[in-house]
Amino acid sequence: MEWKGRRQSSNVEDQRGAGGPGGFGRGGGFRIPMGGGPRRAGGGLSIGTIIFLVVIYFVLKMMGIDLLQVLGQGGGGQVNLPGFEQTESATRANSPQQEETKQFMATVLAESEDVWNGIFQASGEQYEEPKLVLFSDSIQSACGFASAASGPFYCPGDHKVYLDMGFFDELASKFDAAGDFAQAYVVAHEVGHHVQNLTGVLPQFNNARQRMSEAEANQMSIRVELQADCYAGIWGKYTEQKGLLDVGDIDEALNAAVQIGDDTIQKRMQGYVVPESFNHGTSEQRQRWFKRGFDSGRVQDCDTFSNDV
Structure with a gap:
């Protein structure tokens, strides 16, 4: 991605080295799956x-x-x-590579601001820009405490995207999804959750899932996640129209979507899949909905709730 020399967002909070106690509960952030086991909700101290x-x-x-x-x-x-x-x-957080990654994240966020400000304005609405919080190891958010093992996540409670940049090392080594546009896809996906929060999708989902069974909540969660993938594809479309994409960038994003599909992660981590436990979507679904957003560039084509996923 051709990003150097472009505007960087001022909505970046660098909290690397900070952290705090608490609990990352069930009603909290919307995250990129990391393939770990289930987390204990609540987080209270015994x-x-x-x-x-x-x-x-x-x-x-x-x-x-x-x-x-x-x-x-x-x-x-x-x-x-x-x-x-x-x-x-903490040492890595001060490295030249980490600082360049920080600048890249700020540029990706700025590009997403341009895209969603334009889309909202075209609909007669105002876009509220989210904050991107960079942290190392652990962080306290309005959704509770999260460690790096939680993966990147969006917290509806404070309208912030949280990212431990060490995740990108794991994305490349553990998930075989290297490349700057794979990283950009991760940020664009979480910004997609912010768009859902502004449009009422996340509040409705959080309210409804309290009355759902786990299986029903998982199925609805898949639709939420696939819409965020589609929104990331829309961002990719506008970025391409600006002439910022290099050859292979979209392939990097599509590969990342495949590598973090529920089925691919479960096969990698435990050797078999449990479809009823899926809550982000299969590799095929995630890739298809990202591409759908990228091909059309239209928000109305990202309705995962009225269409088969």
């Missing part, structure tokens, strides 16, 4: 955990380390305790 933390506090206090002072420093900076080295992820 009595045993609280006692353990209190013991750790007093042990560190005896060593001359005041955790309250450390935590009170704030600012999101890196705090190095005596005897501990800076983590590898």
